[in-house]
Amino acid sequence: MKWPYDNKVGVKTTIKCDVVVLGGGLSGCFAAIAARKKGLSVAIVEKGAIEKSGAAGTGFDHWESACTNPCSKVTPEEIAYAYVDEQDHFSNGIFHYITCREGYDRLLDLEKMGGKIRDTDREFDGARFKDQGTDLMFAYDYENKFTLRVWGTTFKPALLKEMKRLGVQIYDHVEATALLTTTKNGKKIGSGAIGMNVRTGEMLIFEAKSTVLAMSRPARVWLFNADTPGLCEFRPFQSIGSGHAMGWRSGVEFTMMEKSVRAEFSAAGRSFPPYGTGNNHNTWYAATMVDARGVEIPYVDRDGKELTDYYDRYYPAKGQKYFLKGGVIDDPKYEYRGPETLDFKTLIERGYQLPFYADLSKMPELERKVIWGMMVGQEAKTSVPIYQNYNDRGFDPTTHKLQSYGTGWQSASFLDQERQFFGAPGGIMHDWDLKTNIDGIYACGDQLFASDCAGAACATGHYAGRKAAEYASNVEYVSYDVSLIENEEKRLYAPLYKENGIHWKELNMAIAKCMQNYCGGIKCDALLKEGLDLLETYERDIVPNLSCSNPHDLMRTHEVLDILTVSKLVIHACLARKCSNTSLCFERSDYAEKNPAWNKKHIVIHQEDGVVKTRDVELDYFGDLKQEYESRNKEYIKEVNNEN
Ligand SMILES: Cc1cc2nc3c(=O)[nH]c(=O)nc-3n(C[C@H](O)[C@H](O)[C@H](O)COP(=O)(O)OP(=O)(O)OC[C@H]3O[C@@H](n4cnc5c(N)ncnc54)[C@H](O)[C@@H]3O)c2cc1C
Numbered sequence: 001m002k003w004p005y006d007n008k009v010g011v012k013t014t015i016k017c018d019v020v021v022l023g024g025g026l027s028g029c030f031a032a033i034a035a036r037k038k039g040l041s042v043a044i045v046e047k048g049a050i051e052k053s054g055a056a057g058t059g060f061d062h063w064e065s066a067c068t069n070p071c072s073k074v075t076p077e078e079i080a081y082a083y084v085d086e087q088d089h090f091s092n093g094i095f096h097y098i099t100c101r102e103g104y105d106r107l108l109d110l111e112k113m114g115g116k117i118r119d120t121d122r123e124f125d126g127a128r129f130k131d132q133g134t135d136l137m138f139a140y141d142y143e144n145k146f147t148l149r150v151w152g153t154t155f156k157p158a159l160l161k162e163m164k165r166l167g168v169q170i171y172d173h174v175e176a177t178a179l180l181t182t183t184k185n186g187k188k189i190g191s192g193a194i195g196m197n198v199r200t201g202e203m204l205i206f207e208a209k210s211t212v213l214a215m216s217r218p219a220r221v222w223l224f225n226a227d228t229p230g231l232c233e234f235r236p237f238q239s240i241g242s243g244h245a246m247g248w249r250s251g252v253e254f255t256m257m258e259k260s261v262r263a264e265f266s267a268a269g270r271s272f273p274p275y276g277t278g279n280n281h282n283t284w285y286a287a288t289m290v291d292a293r294g295v296e297i298p299y300v301d302r303d304g305k306e307l308t309d310y311y312d313r314y315y316p317a318k319g320q321k322y323f324l325k326g327g328v329i330d331d332p333k334y335e336y337r338g339p340e341t342l343d344f345k346t347l348i349e350r351g352y353q354l355p356f357y358a359d360l361s362k363m364p365e366l367e368r369k370v371i372w373g374m375m376v377g378q379e380a381k382t383s384v385p386i387y388q389n390y391n392d393r394g395f396d397p398t399t400h401k402l403q404s405y406g407t408g409w410q411s412a413s414f415l416d417q418e419r420q421f422f423g424a425p426g427g428i429m430h431d432w433d434l435k436t437n438i439d440g441i442y443a444c445g446d447q448l449f450a451s452d453c454a455g456a457a458c459a460t461g462h463y464a465g466r467k468a469a470e471y472a473s474n475v476e477y478v479s480y481d482v483s484l485i486e487n488e489e490k491r492l493y494a495p496l497y498k499e500n501g502i503h504w505k506e507l508n509m510a511i512a513k514c515m516q517n518y519c520g521g522i523k524c525d526a527l528l529k530e531g532l533d534l535l536e537t538y539e540r541d542i543v544p545n546l547s548c549s550n551p552h553d554l555m556r557t558h559e560v561l562d563i564l565t566v567s568k569l570v571i572h573a574c575l576a577r578k579c580s581n582t583s584l585c586f587e588r589s590d591y592a593e594k595n596p597a598w599n600k601k602h603i604v605i606h607q608e609d610g611v612v613k614t615r616d617v618e619l620d621y622f623g624d625l626k627q628e629y630e631s632r633n634k635e636y637i638k639e640v641n642n643e644n
Helices: 026-037 076-086 093-113 152-166 242-250 310-314 344-349 365-378 383-392 454-473 483-497 504-518 525-545 551-576 625-632 634-643
Strands: 012-022 042-045 169-171 174-184 187-197 203-213 356-358 402-404 441-443 602-608 611-617
Touching: 012 026, 012 169, 012 187, 012 454, 026 042, 026 093, 026 152, 026 203, 026 454, 042 174, 042 203, 076 093, 076 625, 093 152, 093 454, 093 625, 152 169, 152 365, 174 203, 174 242, 174 483, 174 551, 187 483, 187 551, 203 454, 203 483, 242 441, 242 551, 365 383, 441 454, 483 551, 504 525, 504 551, 525 551, 551 602, 551 611, 625 634
Parallel strands: 012 042, 012 203, 042 169, 203 441
Antiparallel strands: 174 187, 187 203, 356 402, 602 611
8 A cells, every 4th residue: 555644754844842742641731731821832742643642542430639629528638648658658749749739620621621520411410429519420439539430531632622722733643752952061951852753754853941751651561462562551552651761861860660560451462451341440340240140249348347238339448538449548458359349269269150240230220320321431441342332232231241251350360470560650750840850851640650540640741831831931942962863863764774674563572572581570680681681682683673664664663662772771770679679569589688678768760871870769758748849839829729
């Protein structure tokens, strides 16, 4: 087939703006909007199409930590510190506090832009999860009301419309590939970014006073299946950690990159779409589960007490202040895989027979309807493949059951060496302005260390956008070394000029195997060094022989080059931590000590001219959350108070 777009390989176009945002997911869109509202010129660069790109592009069903909504019974401080405690302080207090404090403000913004956040159609009148005064609907903990059920499919189109209204310059189908920096008085400063149009091959140079990184987190480092590449991981295919790779190449600092968990979600094509099989987690909380004979499997509270009243599933146990789902915070007692009932093994021992099913027919009508009629229809990976397809084929939740495959409620099980960036993984280190160690470069959303969730992406995106704008308002543009552009041009186009070379899938497969073998479950210095050595042989022997036939394939090749960079970063981070650390799911065989007191610190890592440098940072470096936040955001607090 003839390539349908113009060939602009070799063409270079320069765009000048005050702020450039890289990545047009939830966080990037909010960063662009916040910066534009400060009156600055803003460009946003997105590899896909903003309307549907990113983890939330096809939707999401719940909004966490909306602690300031009018029905909430928890404070931002309570929930932010609860997360920090729950993650043994290998957590990001700044990120959590911004989310708890500003998340609900962003939800109100989304509503003004046209997103749906309330039951305005009155479909759920009378439901216990609905507040009749505000029409807001809550999930999981009906007592404390700080997680909202939302119509996430409406949000990305609304954000795009708002950016167009404000005059943000939108660059869809452009992959950011490198950061522009300059060194002034011995200090590195950001001065924009380089991108490539993934349809035409045109290079775009964004000259900006400040840059916001919003390109999510790495994927396909350990897990790859060449036959089903789009199903390799939980997050969207195009998000593979390019932001981390370009940050590392430019000297940006990272932390917790040694953390990886045994894969649990939609990996390597072995599982069903997340929340696509019968289960009772997240989207499906608190679905009734039955065994093969239709015998109901009882729910228990965090203390193991069997719940007899259906609605007790949504209320904290006696003496428990709050819970998210399955008691995730505030003294959790459930094993994650063991659901909110009993763990899988115990169920089998007690005589429950496989297969298990989610049986929505046994639930109160509005509880059933909010799961099948709303949550499954709004959640990213179930919206079309499950909700739409099953409805089209006659699935009726009042009579049909949905089978739970595999062991437990999860739809696949994995080996210890098959790992993932999941559960608040590592990422960019930052200060209270969400600024990296390089002046003029900010980060937000899933690119930050120990990050997760849609509300957090929106809140930190807005926050980073306004801080980046404040910075840009007070500095002059600094020029960069033009050799950066020349070198990037050579790097980006090289695979176009290699005939009959190696395909990107082969390199991705080789990296995944290397990472499984040398940086998988249990690690030691010798293994890690072997792994690094092998990755370096890939750089020498495979990279110069990569080839591709069009700009789209070229983009895929660039992605795998970034996966290679990220893999090296991960191994360097693992080498830097010289003992096991259970909070980081990090196990060493060559250091006997486990979780020693000296190990309770962040190891922050970056590279300069190829030399890896590390420093230690106190886990609670963020200080007193409320005090630090309020001292830095007086203007914002005033604005919010005036609006109310
Ligand atoms: C299936 C699924 C369901 C989820 N459900 C929920 C939920 O119900 N509630 C909740 O709170 N959270 C949920 N999450 C998590 C939540 O969606 C994410 O935490 C959030 O969307 C992250 O936003 P972000 O802007 O950081 O990243 P993303 O939204 O992923 O955006 C990153 C963007 O960067 C772009 N990009 C990547 N590389 C480049 C590059 N080199 N150049 C240019 N652009 C690039 C990508 O195309 C993407 O658009 C879910 C996630 C998934 C995957």
